[in-house]
Amino acid sequence: MALAIFDLDNTLLAGDSDYLWGRFLAAEGIVDGTYYESENERFYREYKDGTLDIAEFLRFSLRPLRDNPRAELEALRERFVVELIEPIMLQAAKDLVESHREAGDTLMIITATNAFVTAPIAQRFGIAHLIATLPAEENGRFTGEPSGQPAFREGKVERLHAWLHAHRETLAGSSFYSDSHNDLPLLERVDRPVAVDPDPQLHETARSRGWPVISLRG
Numbered sequence: 001m002a003l004a005i006f007d008l009d010n011t012l013l014a015g016d017s018d019y020l021w022g023r024f025l026a027a028e029g030i031v032d033g034t035y036y037e038s039e040n041e042r043f044y045r046e047y048k049d050g051t052l053d054i055a056e057f058l059r060f061s062l063r064p065l066r067d068n069p070r071a072e073l074e075a076l077r078e079r080f081v082v083e084l085i086e087p088i089m090l091q092a093a094k095d096l097v098e099s100h101r102e103a104g105d106t107l108m109i110i111t112a113t114n115a116f117v118t119a120p121i122a123q124r125f126g127i128a129h130l131i132a133t134l135p136a137e138e139n140g141r142f143t144g145e146p147s148g149q150p151a152f153r154e155g156k157v158e159r160l161h162a163w164l165h166a167h168r169e170t171l172a173g174s175s176f177y178s179d180s181h182n183d184l185p186l187l188e189r190v191d192r193p194v195a196v197d198p199d200p201q202l203h204e205t206a207r208s209r210g211w212p213v214i215s216l217r218g
Contacts, residue, residue, distance in 0.1 A: 089121075109125070153185055177194045193211045
């Protein structure tokens with residue numbers, strides 16, 4: 001079975017779940033709205049520009065997990081997914097996932113967004129394999145730090161290779177769908193890289209290399 005890998009934010013979703021989670025927390029008064037909105041916007045710009053310091057961003061984005069009771073966070077997350085994520089789950093993305101499922105491919109989402117936010121989203125797509133940045137935990141509480149290698153840029157490649165080794169799988173026949181030039185390290189390693197509603201940098205790279213460019217947004 002071939003591996004069909006999907007980026008999540010702005011690929012399967014018509015938006016960025018990490019960014020929207022931050023806005024949701026600010027709107028709910030869980031974090032300081034003015035500060036959090038400003039920093040959230042800054043990090044999002046840096047991500048799109050390819051200048052994001054992932055360590056700095058994770059210290060920011062994982063802090064609310066550290067500072068709030070887990071039961072409260074889980075209740076907030078369920079509302080967040082229903083209110084903000086389900087409306088941006090693209091129908092064409094669902095159809096694409098189903099086409100790979102029907103072909104017998106192994107389905108995976110790989111995303112820099114942390115697993116607390118993304119696990120229920122992967123479940124809604126019916127995708128069992130998720131590689132995401134892992135929030136560290138101690139005694140059932142989040143520490144505010146990442147655990148292991150963040151799934152960002154080259155980190156996605158490292159995490160995927162560890163998964164392949166553990167599951168005795170290979171990248172033979174593999175596909176990877178992404179919107180972002182930040183994912184070039186992994187796009188360059190699969191058999192079939194596909195640019196999905198790509199940013200300008202990825203669009204130019206895909207065009208010059210003859211990679212498929214598709215839209216899931218109509």
